[in-house]
Amino acid sequence: MADSAQAQKLVYLVTGGCGFLGEHVVRMLLQREPRLGELRVFDLHLGPWLEELKTGPVRVTAIQGDVTQAHEVAAAVAGAHVVIHTAGLVDVFGRASPKTIHEVNVQGTRNVIEACVQTGTRFLVYTSSMEVVGPNTKGHPFYRGNEDTPYEAVHRHPYPCSKALAEWLVLEANGRKVCGGLPLVTCALRPTGIYGEGHQIMRDFYRQGLRLGGRLFRAIPASVEHGRVYVGNVAWMHVLAARELERRAARMGGQVYFCYDGSPYKSYEDFNMEFLGPCGLRLVGTRPLVPYWLLVFLAALNVLLQWLLRPLLLYAPLLNPYTLAMANTTFTVSTDKAQRHFGYEPLFSWEDSRTRTILWVQATGGSAQ
Ligand SMILES: NC(=O)C1=CN([C@@H]2O[C@H](COP(=O)(O)OP(=O)(O)OC[C@H]3O[C@@H](n4cnc5c(N)ncnc54)[C@H](O)[C@@H]3O)[C@@H](O)[C@H]2O)C=CC1
Ligand SMILES: CC(C)CCC[C@@H](C)[C@H]1CC[C@H]2[C@@H]3[C@H](O)CC4=CC(=O)CC[C@]4(C)[C@H]3CC[C@]12C
Numbered sequence: 001m002a003d004s005a006q007a008q009k010l011v012y013l014v015t016g017g018c019g020f021l022g023e024h025v026v027r028m029l030l031q032r033e034p035r036l037g038e039l040r041v042f043d044l045h046l047g048p049w050l051e052e053l054k055t056g057p058v059r060v061t062a063i064q065g066d067v068t069q070a071h072e073v074a075a076a077v078a079g080a081h082v083v084i085h086t087a088g089l090v091d092v093f094g095r096a097s098p099k100t101i102h103e104v105n106v107q108g109t110r111n112v113i114e115a116c117v118q119t120g121t122r123f124l125v126y127t128s129s130m131e132v133v134g135p136n137t138k139g140h141p142f143y144r145g146n147e148d149t150p151y152e153a154v155h156r157h158p159y160p161c162s163k164a165l166a167e168w169l170v171l172e173a174n175g176r177k178v179c180g181g182l183p184l185v186t187c188a189l190r191p192t193g194i195y196g197e198g199h200q201i202m203r204d205f206y207r208q209g210l211r212l213g214g215r216l217f218r219a220i221p222a223s224v225e226h227g228r229v230y231v232g233n234v235a236w237m238h239v240l241a242a243r244e245l246e247r248r249a250a251r252m253g254g255q256v257y258f259c260y261d262g263s264p265y266k267s268y269e270d271f272n273m274e275f276l277g278p279c280g281l282r283l284v285g286t287r288p289l290v291p292y293w294l295l296v297f298l299a300a301l302n303v304l305l306q307w308l309l310r311p312l313l314l315y316a317p318l319l320n321p322y323t324l325a326m327a328n329t330t331f332t333v334s335t336d337k338a339q340r341h342f343g344y345e346p347l348f349s350w351e352d353s354r355t356r357t358i359l360w361v362q363a364t365g366g367s368a369q
Contacts, residue, residue: 175254190259201318236348237344241342
């Protein structure tokens with residue numbers, strides 16, 4: 001990848017390339033990576049939209065596969081110069097078992113690392129999460145923190161536990177010799193709550209608001225800040241990190257970076273209203289309408305109902321003790337590490353990000369898409 005960089009065309013692999021973030025990474029690579037020769041999109045479920053990309057100048061190869069299957073991962077990685085590993089099981093609602101979450105997020109990541117080592121792929125960017133840091137089980141606030149801010153990262157929930165372990169595996173693999181003798185260079189990007197086109201939870205809130213006659217009811221105090229970042233900027237950060245990993249290996253290798261942009265610091269609900277407001281919804285109440293103890297009770301009740309109903313159906317509402325704690329604990333990031341280490345600047349302003357998201361909610365929010 002080094003000296004003949006101008007001439008050489010590169011092979012990229014994006015795992016989870018058909019997910020919410022993955023699709024944006026795929027499209028961003030096609031738009032913004034001039035050295036791209038082949039783009040491999042690996043996912044358990046391939047999206048029909050991939051077909052339209054196959055007519056462009058870059059070869060797009062769709063690979064239906066499972067990251068938990070080492071041989072499938074190795075076959076997809078073989079011959080790739082760079083891997084962007086975004087595939088993951090994002091579940092904080094109790095839909096999947098802890099074992100499945102561990103298999104996909106931890107064993108899947110282990111398989112990606114081993115495939116890089118075996119096949120000689122040297123550059124690996126991993127999509128980690130803010131949840132690797134917090135909020136922790138004690139509900140300590142993380143206020144405008146950066147990658148060096150001391151924080152007691154204590155988790156019990158399977159999702160953050162799996163992301164923390166996977167991130168550790170990726171960082172630990174930095175410097176390992178890959179086939180051919182050169183060192184593997186890895187880094188991990190930690191998005192806060194991602195929003196933008198394709199964000200299912202945003203659409204769920206929109207639909208719920210429509211069902212409630214155009215209203216949502218405030219549950220969390222406006223003073224609790226929750227970090228959010230636009231999906232286009234998260235994708236751009238991945239593309240840039242992947243591009244710069246070789247040139248700046250000594251600086252970036254083994255590092256973690258929070259994903260950030262100019263999105264405002266707000267509570268989870270107030271932030272959502274930036275998009276849902278212009279789509280006709282109203283957030284009722286300047287203070288929470290339901291006392292916190294009642295939310296705690298309802299969240300616990302949901303856990304019980306989930307357990308009781310499990311033999312009959314999957315009951316997995318948004319509210320549970322974990323999501324309540326997430327929404328109710330301040331966790332915001334203020335950093336410039338990615339700018340200092342690899343020249344990251346957000347590609348989309350807050351105004352652009354907001355407009356794009358509103359247009360998407362308006363276009364698809366009410367439909368079955
Ligand atoms: N959505 C968010 O707010 C945040 C997400 N992240 C991380 O970003 C990454 C992408 O998340 P999203 O796009 O939101 O989720 P998503 O669920 O939309 O995308 C994940 C993709 O991975 C694929 N996948 C799942 N299991 C797989 C397997 N066994 N083999 C192959 N592919 C598999 C899914 O089919 C899906 O296309 C995940 O690693 C997640 O942990 C990190 C921070 C915030
Ligand atoms: C009124 C209710 C209490 C509001 C519930 C909101 C929750 C569903 C969401 C609040 C915070 C979200 C999480 C957060 O943005 C961080 C995340 C990082 C990830 O890596 C994956 C997604 C998520 C866990 C995200 C999920 C939804 C919330 C819990």
